[in-house]
Amino acid sequence: MFLKHGFLFILILVGLLAISGLVIQAADHIDSPDTDESNLDINDLYVFSRGNNMVFAMTVSPILMPGSETNTAAFNPNGLYQFKLDVEQSDNVDSNDRAFLNAFPYLAQPN
Template sequence: MKKTKLLFGLGILAVAGIVLVAADHIDAPGTTNNTADVADFYGFESPSNDANTVFIVDLQTNVLPDLAYGTFDEDVLTEINIDITGDLIEDMVIQALPRGDTMYFFGPAAPTATGLNGDVLVNSPLGKVVISADEAVTATTDAGVSLFAGPRQDAFFFDFGQFNKVIGGEAPEGFLPAGEATDTFDGANTMSLVVEIPNAMLGEPDAMTSLNVVGVPVYKTWVTTNRKQ
């Protein structure tokens, strides 16, 4: 088996509960303008099947309309880390790696190493989907896993201008109500990865741990991207 060594990563921490979101729009120079830049991570129970969990990873937040057909970097592996024991160390991962016009998914399976290390789980294929720029092409595997990869309109709503005023002490009124706020990301696109997967493939998370703030079993998940060195 050929192993690809992945040495560098960056990522954000998110906790997937009922519906929880973490955002990290626009990272440091060097990580922006490519699909190593993690913008948002959404994890929630599938609205159409309560036995499924949906993971959405939005990469490269600043894919503006004139760049709407950005591409996934073939040297970047995206990894959804899933902790089911409550120690914030991933017990399994789902990986996504593009080749040509196809996104290949691997896992869920135990990583060969935790943290930012580990190999591409080529022996644990999950499925693949054509990367669609013009239409929402999805694939569903025999195991009932649905997959998508491609540009999507950025669902994140945030008023960056007002945010800067607030943190600069220039806005005693605070954040503006919805009708007055400006969505900085209106019309912007991201490069999205979507996985809807039966919970049975992930395992049963520990019901109660010291880090469980919602009182029901939750998967503790976060996303990292790793660039091939």
């Protein structure tokens, strides 16, 4: 009896996992829904507090095809990333911090 119920449980679990793969979606590199330009791709975003400050750290990386030379990578010089914060939870942006890639010319050109 236990084997029959255990097998049925495993069968249902496998079925749910198979169906969830059709429904659940996640963004990966080059999958960003808001940009058609892969050289604006965001890899990671870290937010943490340090004393009285809130620190935002973001990694961005143009996509390189496997086997390609790393000096072919170039950031989009028109890139703009914005951190819009609603500190008061009022549905209004209280802080709008921007990071322009063209502000860092040494990043905009391949080495």
